[in-house]
Amino acid sequence: RIQRWRHLRHIPGPPACGFTSLWWVWHCVTKTLHEDCKNLVETYGPVVRTGPNEVICADLDALQQISSVRSDYRKDDWYLLARVSPDKENLLCMRDPELRKDRKRRVKPGYTGEGHESFEHGIDKAIAHWIELIDRKYVGTGKAFRPLDLSKHSHFYAFDAQGEIAYSQSHGFLDSEQELHNILKITEFLMYFMLVLGNFSSIFYYVQKWPLNYLLPRDGDQSGFGVIRGYTTKLIDQRLEVGSTPKRDILQSFINQGLGRDELREELSLQFFVGTDTVASAIRMTILLLTSSPQSYQRLQAEIDDAASKDLIGAPIRDAEAGRLPYLQAVIRESLRLFPPSISSAFYKRVPKGGDNIHGYFLPEGTRVATGAVIYAMNRSKSIWCQDAQIFRPERWLEADGERLALLAKTLDMTFGHGQFACPGKTIAFMQLGKVIPELIRRYHISMVDAVKPVKLIPTVALLAHDQWVRLEKRPRANER
Numbered sequence: 001r002i003q004r005w006r007h008l009r010h011i012p013g014p015p016a017c018g019f020t021s022l023w024w025v026w027h028c029v030t031k032t033l034h035e036d037c038k039n040l041v042e043t044y045g046p047v048v049r050t051g052p053n054e055v056i057c058a059d060l061d062a063l064q065q066i067s068s069v070r071s072d073y074r075k076d077d078w079y080l081l082a083r084v085s086p087d088k089e090n091l092l093c094m095r096d097p098e099l100r101k102d103r104k105r106r107v108k109p110g111y112t113g114e115g116h117e118s119f120e121h122g123i124d125k126a127i128a129h130w131i132e133l134i135d136r137k138y139v140g141t142g143k144a145f146r147p148l149d150l151s152k153h154s155h156f157y158a159f160d161a162q163g164e165i166a167y168s169q170s171h172g173f174l175d176s177e178q179e180l181h182n183i184l185k186i187t188e189f190l191m192y193f194m195l196v197l198g199n200f201s202s203i204f205y206y207v208q209k210w211p212l213n214y215l216l217p218r219d220g221d222q223s224g225f226g227v228i229r230g231y232t233t234k235l236i237d238q239r240l241e242v243g244s245t246p247k248r249d250i251l252q253s254f255i256n257q258g259l260g261r262d263e264l265r266e267e268l269s270l271q272f273f274v275g276t277d278t279v280a281s282a283i284r285m286t287i288l289l290l291t292s293s294p295q296s297y298q299r300l301q302a303e304i305d306d307a308a309s310k311d312l313i314g315a316p317i318r319d320a321e322a323g324r325l326p327y328l329q330a331v332i333r334e335s336l337r338l339f340p341p342s343i344s345s346a347f348y349k350r351v352p353k354g355g356d357n358i359h360g361y362f363l364p365e366g367t368r369v370a371t372g373a374v375i376y377a378m379n380r381s382k383s384i385w386c387q388d389a390q391i392f393r394p395e396r397w398l399e400a401d402g403e404r405l406a407l408l409a410k411t412l413d414m415t416f417g418h419g420q421f422a423c424p425g426k427t428i429a430f431m432q433l434g435k436v437i438p439e440l441i442r443r444y445h446i447s448m449v450d451a452v453k454p455v456k457l458i459p460t461v462a463l464l465a466h467d468q469w470v471r472l473e474k475r476p477r478a479n480e481r
């Protein structure tokens, strides 16, 4: 223990963290890790010791150095928690750099939309379905009170949109308006489990082995991710059949890039995990922030109405059109800044052979550096965002220019990881947010049902939520084209 304490003794941090991981684990149990990391960074500086072999790093340059394409840092075994099937790799849990490079090269066109028609059509379909459902069941008129739980609906939308983008087929969540296969409950349990046990990565080796591997999702399951996995396998098999009609979706792109059956299943199952909770969280938090900031809400609504009246945007809004609405883009960035969707994910990277210097501290080989749970601290740091760092003020993105704007943008980019570890789904995420938010704002007056407790946040590895009840009133359709 003394030996272990010595090798990082020069890194500041709570004294107990030199000997035990309990500090970290306890704050995971209490679901306050993001806030606690922020407090640590404010107390000790950007590099803080959080365990016998662990540090957190909230320095932009250091994070870029760690994740750069040429960096020798590797993903730690922590990433094993993203494994969907025993002994099978997906891009997120894959740690071998050469295998990662090859897999990333082959999945990239699918994520960027190269080589197949953009996934915009699929997103439009899912949005249209959601709007139709809201119009039919949830529009409040006068005394009629028809509240909608945005915490669930944002998820239903995100699941269906993921199905459309990935294999041109909705998962049917909006249709049934049910938490199919207990997915939300199971997600919440899994995300909490990952948060708390993620510090003991070796546990995941055991979970993958007999008999604990029976707890993992499998194709024949009646509930949970096994159902999605089984469904995904079926769609892949259908598409791989000789003579099947090629489609313009991610599955087709992956097939065209030569991914085999197992690889297809692992990558598409992973997407169901990483591409839904994140987007749903961003939708929820953007609406929450807008409804609690009337000036911003009105300014955004005015921008959208004005663009619609000048025929600058269609219904549904195109991705390119959304990109030309500066206030909308500022709102999305500001919301992702304040509430990064992967809020408490550690995303540990291992220091390479020979050790490394970051922010003036030497880190010995094998040290685990958390590059994830600190994003909340960085995104609210007064030294970067000024005194009003805690406040939702989209205007900051319009006021900044030149080097200042570049700094803000680079810092926010860390919300999606960086360099060799960067999120490939960023384009899809921005496309979805750039379409969903204006479609909701132009059509409805949205208000929170409970002003005192507008939502119950559940900060696990992803920022989940319960009970975000909203009231939606229809606006005049004059602004739609």
Ligand code: HEM
Binding pocket: 091, 092, 093, 104, 270, 271, 274, 275, 276, 278, 279, 282, 340, 341, 342, 347, 371, 414, 415, 416, 417, 418, 420, 421, 422, 423, 424, 425, 426, 428, 429
């Ligand atoms: C607002 C939405 C999103 C946010 C904030 C986000 C953030 C992240 C972060 C922080 C990482 C890990 C970086 C690291 O390991 O250091 C990641 C990885 C990943 N994300 Fe996203 N993500 C979002 C949406 C999506 C979507 C929509 C998809 C897919 C359709 C997606 C697919 C992936 C994949 C496949 C990885 C693994 C990449 C790798 O290890 O090389 N993400 N994302």
